[in-house]
Amino acid sequence: MTTVLHLFQSQLLLSSSPTLSPLVFKTQVHGLFSIAGTASFIRTNIFSYQVRNMSHGARSSNWRKRGSHRGYVTFDLVGFWSETSGKLCMVGTSKSYSKTGNSLNLDAVFKLKNVHNASNISSLVSGSLESLSSKKDENYFEPFSVLMFPKENYNYTLDSIEVENEFSSESDIEKGLSLNMNSSSFCSSYPLSRVIRRLWLEYSKECISSKNCSPISESYGQLPSLLSLKGIECSVTKKHMLRVRMEFLNGSYSQINQGFNPKNMLVGEGWWDEKKNRLYVVACHMIGTETSLDGIHVGDCSIRLRLRLPSILSLKNSSSIEGQIWTNNYVADPGYFKRITFRTDEVLGLGSQGLKYKYSRIDRVKQSCPANKPVKNQGSRRYPDAYSYNMRFDMSVRESYRRVAWGYSTPLSVGDHFYDSNSGRNFESLPSSKTEVANVMVNNDSRFNISYKIGISLTSNSTLSDRNSLFYLSSETVKISAEGIYNAGTGTLCMVGCRDLPSNRGVPITHSVDCEVLVKFQIPSLDTNNGSYIKGSIESMREKSDPLYFKRLDLSSAAFFTKAAKEAVWRMDIEVIMVLISTTLACVFVGLQLYHVKKHPNVLPLTSIIMMSILTLGHMIPLVLNFEALLTQKPNNKNIVLGNVGWLEVNEISVRLITMIAFLLQFRLLQMTWSSRKSDEGNKGLWDAEIKAAYVTLPLYASGLLIALLLKLKMNGDKVPMLITIYFKSYGGLVLDGFLLPQIILNMFSNMKENVLSCAFYFGTTFVRLLPHAYDLYRTHNYADIVDNESYVYAVPSADFYSTAWDIVIPLGGMLFAVIIYLQQRYGSRCVPPLRFKGSHVYEKVNVAH
Incomplete structure (x- = not known):
């Protein structure tokens, strides 16, 4: 049982x-x-x-x-x-x-x-x-x-001679790939058992709704897009017999295994035909009442499924699994639906079992991409081997100079050898990859026939209405199969590709492709010291007047070769150490200011409440955003590509704890400043000076943010929501960098002449705030660029303004503010213009004798 x-x-x-x-x-x-x-x-x-x-x-x-x-x-x-x-x-x-x-x-x-x-x-x-x-x-x-579903002593009843004859009458006579497996492989083997649960459905062009097109009744007007085929049990007594469960889903892989709903499922019996190398399934509906599961029963076994593994892949058909679903009902019957095809774009990694790739466009590639010979003056520059892990990469996609999408490029084959993209093994791990390398070369100058799988998905904030855009009317990821030549002597990769055409009003239609696509990549040398980008493009080879023409896409990806990978690990380790040092120093400098006001309590009312609020929020906001991670001791989701994840997690928790201490100290300083100002009834003019300083400071901050947003929107007008979020974070970092500005303005209005801030506090905190910009200058010139912001640990670009110009301007501005504070506290606020800010009274705390 x-x-x-x-x-x-x-x-x-x-x-x-x-x-x-x-x-x-x-x-x-x-x-x-x-x-x-x-x-x-x-x-x-x-x-x-x-x-x-x-x-x-x-x-x-x-x-x-x-x-x-x-x-x-x-x-x-x-x-x-x-x-x-x-x-x-x-x-x-x-x-x-x-x-x-x-x-x-x-x-x-x-x-x-x-x-x-x-x-x-x-x-x-x-x-x-x-x-x-x-x-x-x-x-x-x-x-x-x-x-x-009971399993004990199961009797197979649907493999009758009539059903077998029904399958044998099918017109498709192409033989599939032999699995060389026993029947239990369908229920438990890897990777087949996983991949057959990720089959994408394709419908005829007439299907725009579930009427006469969906195999299940509970489609709610929407056609399912994904089929999950899972073996319930494989027969021990009957060879190649199995029971299956078919689940139809509206969505992505993440919905698989998210529950059991009989209305979206079929249950059936299947068998593997050794002569034709196909899986046949007879499936039945699960019929029942709306109020109770007790009334559910199996009936209407009119569904048929046929699945095979093509033995030869090609540019137009690179699916490792394909098949069909249909019904033997007549058109007038209630359960009738039009024939559905399905396929998967994942590779099973079965190259050693007879799977081959047939190249059909190499001549076209040679015409579109003239062969480039290595430059003599470049010396012995080395480029990635065609079989190496470096030929697989993610990429950023730009259209008309705007970043609109992210994508991936994964090798499918080099010559007759396949890359197992699911298990992460490279070509060299396949048994025959080393013995037949010579047969892969087009000629003796290290050129290789190669094929690729490319997928491109729009970012969540990109909206493109241009009819000449590749993404026009595409609701899912744009998928491209490509084949061409890789020149390992120059790092050039040129391919001709076929893209899946947009679906019919959101409904995936039977496989339809546009094979007039040109894909190019330039891969940097392995000898590059500072890292570099893989550059590429996707272009249409059609005329602009052609309905299938699309505008050029520019591609880029950070090249992580072995040396660059080691440097990336070292960079992340250094950044974690710098975060720990900076946060600890922030605690020390705030502690020194608390010691200063304890010795000189008369300066507390003269401290800017706006400045203290800014510094307090600077410590509090990161804690609030990571509160759940702090309690559970689990870090934010980070793109930890190459580092030691456990080591980074431990240190990130340490950073949060130290940040908590810094926040508590800063909050204590803010609370003391507020309390002293409230109790200082004899100098109400300080509140007037604070209000006047706010009237100057807050409009300055608002106008600065508006100007920054307008300048960026002019360059990237299609990403307004994302820009607002990012620029609020970045501008918040800029405000923290200039945290002394409110104190400078308050000093001008109050005409103070006291040492309100300790020298260690304002110079030390300024140093902590400006150190990331100095580090960013160093990082830019010594490490490879990173496409994904989440791999940064210190000086995160989205948390402040970072560029060569900003890394110079912001430190100069911060140091200028610190010097002004020093001059004001030494010579009085009158030493700093403009004169109209200077009042006629000097506000200072007077000791009262008791």
Whole structure:
């Protein structure tokens, strides 16, 4: 009875997948058995976050799950099962946790019916899990409805001669790739079992809604875009027989395994035809009522599925899996739908088992891309080998000088050798890659036939309405298959590609491509010391008047070769150390100011409240944004490409703790300044001076932000929402860099002549604020550029204004402010113009004798 259970709560989908593992014993009553075991309930909607791995391509992104053990609940159960009635009843307990984190003992009764020794395609087991506690008790939980596919003594009934004849009458006679596997491979082997759960559906051009086009009734007017095909069980007694579950989804890969919904599923039986190398499936609908799972049953077994693995891939057809879904119903029947094709763009990595790639456009590539010979004066410059990991990269995409998308480029093959993009192995790991390298070269100057998979997705804030844009009417990622020649002597890669044409009003249509696409890349030398960019372009070879013409796209990607990778690791380590040092110094300088005001309490009312507020917010905002990560000791999602993730996590937690200390010290200083100003009733003129300073300071800040936004919007007018967010963060960093400005203006209005700020505080804090700009100058000239901001640990570009010009102007401005404060405190505020700011009174704290 070991099986997979699928749960609902109050008839609503609950993303859980429990398993039941019982032990069965005979009793003295005939047909009644004693059962003891466990039932485990596992939530599948645990929160996940993505760690994007640069130079891997979109298909190799790593997913890490984080969650709590509270998502896993196991009940220890004992009870009885009646063989005659098929009913099972068990009671037991489980450890769990309340919403407040308190430990709970859950008492429950677990019931199943239709549990019999033998089963077939129409057999379903239903039941419930109910709490034995009162509704008022904290241990109470809402009842679960249970539905499962039985596995014990299953009888295959749909592999009749009539059905086999129906499949054999299909017109497609092309033979597929032989798997050389046993039947169990469909249920458990890697990578086939994973890839067949990611099949993209394509419909005929007439399909713009679910009417007569969808195999499931619950489409809500929208056609499913993804098919997940999963083996429930593989037969032990019958060769190559298996049971399958077909799930139709509207969305992406992330929806797979997010619950069990019979309305979107089919259940069927399949078998592998060894003669034609195909998988055939007969599938049935799961029909039931809206109010209860008990009424669900299997019926209408009119669905047919055929799947094969092409033995030869090409430019126009680079799918490693393809197939069709249809019904044997007539057009007038209620369950009729038009034939659907499906395919996957992932590569199985089965090159050693007979899979080949057929190059068909090499002559066209030679015409479009003249061969470039190595420049003699370049010496012995080396470029990446065609089989190396460096040929795989992510990229930034620009259209008309505007960044509009991100993409990935992943090699599919070099010659007859395939790259396993799913497991991350390179070409050299394949058994025959070293013995037949000579056959891959076009000639003796290190030129290689090569094919690629390219995917490009619009950024979330990009909206393009130009009809000549590649992304016009494209709702999904633009996918391009390309083949061409890579010259390892010059680093040039030139290919002719086929792009998938836009879908029909958001509905993916049967495979339609435009093969007039030219793709070029220039890969930098391995000997580049400071790192460099891979530069490239995607162009249409059609005339501008052609409806399929699109404007040129410019591509760029940071080139992470071995030397650059080591430098990137070193850079990130240095940045973490600098963050720790800077944050610690900030604590020290604030502490020195607290010591200063303790010795000279009369200067507290003369301190600018605006300045103290700015510094306090500068420490508080990062803490608020990372509050959850601080408590759980888990860092923000970072693109940790090459470094030691654990080491960075530990140090990031240390930075947050030190930042918390700096915030508390700064907040204490702000609180003391506010309290002293309120208690200083004899010098109300200080409040007037503070207000006047605010009237000058705040408009300056507002006008500066407006000017910065207008200048940037003029250059990138299509990204207004994103620019506002980024520039608020960057401008906030600029305000922090000039934190002394409010104090300078307050001094002018108050005509003070006291040492309000300690020299260590204003010079030291200025040094801490300006050090990132000095480091950015060093980083720009000594390390490779990084496309993704999330790989920065110190001097993050989105947190301040960083460029060669800003890195010079901001430190000069900060030091100027510090010098002005020094002069004001030494010679009085009258030494600094303009004269109209100077008042006729001098505000200072007068000691009162008690």
